[in-house]
Amino acid sequence: MSSASLSPLPAPFDRLLSDVPDVATVYDEHIDDYGEVIPHVLMADVARQFNERLVASTGTGQEAGDATAFVTAVLASLEASVADADGGVKEVVSASFLENLEQEDDEAYDKARSLMGPMLLGMLDKIEQG
Numbered sequence: 001m002s003s004a005s006l007s008p009l010p011a012p013f014d015r016l017l018s019d020v021p022d023v024a025t026v027y028d029e030h031i032d033d034y035g036e037v038i039p040h041v042l043m044a045d046v047a048r049q050f051n052e053r054l055v056a057s058t059g060t061g062q063e064a065g066d067a068t069a070f071v072t073a074v075l076a077s078l079e080a081s082v083a084d085a086d087g088g089v090k091e092v093v094s095a096s097f098l099e100n101l102e103q104e105d106d107e108a109y110d111k112a113r114s115l116m117g118p119m120l121l122g123m124l125d126k127i128e129q130g
Contacts, residue, residue: 010037011089012081016046019077022070023049039088043096050074051102058107072115079117094123 009017016023026049030042056067078097082090098120102108116124 011085012078015081016077020073039092040096043092044100047097047100054102054108054112055105075115079120082119098124098127
């Protein structure tokens, strides 16, 4: 099944797949496994892909540049999604993306924070404050 075969996609995945085509691989695997979108599970899958690229973005060379572009695009897309979203979308992004950010690598975590817009950063601040 491909990302084009199911529609309409729930927010924020509709925007994310449009803004960041590399997420389609994760989405397609999710659909193959579950046959439908399970928002929290899919967002956790996106977070794993994001974390891999986030760590790679702290390196050097073309791979780091490509990874930084991916990380920046994912964060921009999620920022736009939560800016005009209901509480359900914010909950998915908060609980299944932000709470799963790479925290073992301080450089990567700091980079992610530095690239976040005000909505995501505010949500992350609430998580960090517990």
